[in-house]
Amino acid sequence: MLLVFCCSLLWNWTVDPGLGLCRDAICVSALLFLGLTSSSLSPGSEDCRPGSDSSIPMDERQLVLLPTLTVLLKASDFSEISSMPPSIFARHSSEIDWCEANYLHSEYVAEYYNTVTNIAFLLVGPLMMYLLHPYACRRSLTVHLVWIMFIMIGLFSMYYHMTLSFFGQLLDEISILWVICLGYSIWLPQPYFPRFIKGRSEFGAAIFVVAIVSTLMSLVKPTINAYVLNSITFHILYLLVKEIRKCSDREIINLTFVSFCLWLVAISCWLSDRLFCNFWKRINFCYLHSFWHIFICLAVAHINTVFAYFDAQYEIPECTLQLQYWPFKSKRFGLPYLFISQTKVSKKKC
16 A cells, blocks of 8 residues: 555656645545554454444444545545645646636647747847847946846746746746846946946946845735836836937937837737737637737847947947847848947047
8 A cells, every 4th residue: 555655646746746745645644544444343353352342333433434534535636625725836826827728739838829939039149149249248248148047038938838837937027027137237327326326336236136135025926026027117218218318320219219119019919918818819819928028029139239339338438339230230120239340549649
């Protein structure tokens, strides 16, 4: 019986790690209870020997034990303990379920298109690292860290939409939070620093503390994390407007406008999928969140290029920056990036 229990324990833990262990604990309790009562009521036991003074016959005691055994067996099927919270790693343990139908295209992937479209992050991230490498060498190699975390967002989001687990949700949202904090620490122009901060290193340390505190606070009410993260975009747009008013480069102004349009389409897809899911289900079009992945990926690439341009005006003014697009350098179509064409050399005045 112990071997059967161990095999059952391993199987149920594999299928459902959040509930398998508890179920088998109750099952083995029922089996042990049955075995003990059976041995105590066997013909060789003390109470059943001839001349025993027991006031309850053996058959009646079996009827007394039967209801208790029935409750234990029901509990092993989880009808009695269904209110127990699932494991954070269990599938569907997240409180958020997007509009796309679950397990429609694969028995292993909960939201197929929401999972597959995260490949955009895995493609854009390494490509932007390659395109911005000359800029990062002049500015700071920590620029690459933003795109490494950008790739991690794609991986964590794939895991989240594949399982809809609470752990996957936290990984997805916390990685987005850290990418935003990294972007602020690298690209926020110094004129917008708080007055008590003297330099970028101090600002980076302050942002790190904010990121730690925000990560802990994200565990308090996880259902509102996505709304809070999206609300940060309004401050980013405010900074863009402030800087674009001082900009005379027509290409950067056009790039800022395209960035805003991409973000507007992306956030519209996100909100529509979240708030108007019943409508999209009626017309059998439940894929807006997958479009959000694609458009927000493009919007981030555009907006980061704009901020990198503004940052270069403050941090590396000796460099001449040129806006180019991949794969067509001279066309205004594709992924934008900054190219350092030459370095201004100031002549020494004697």
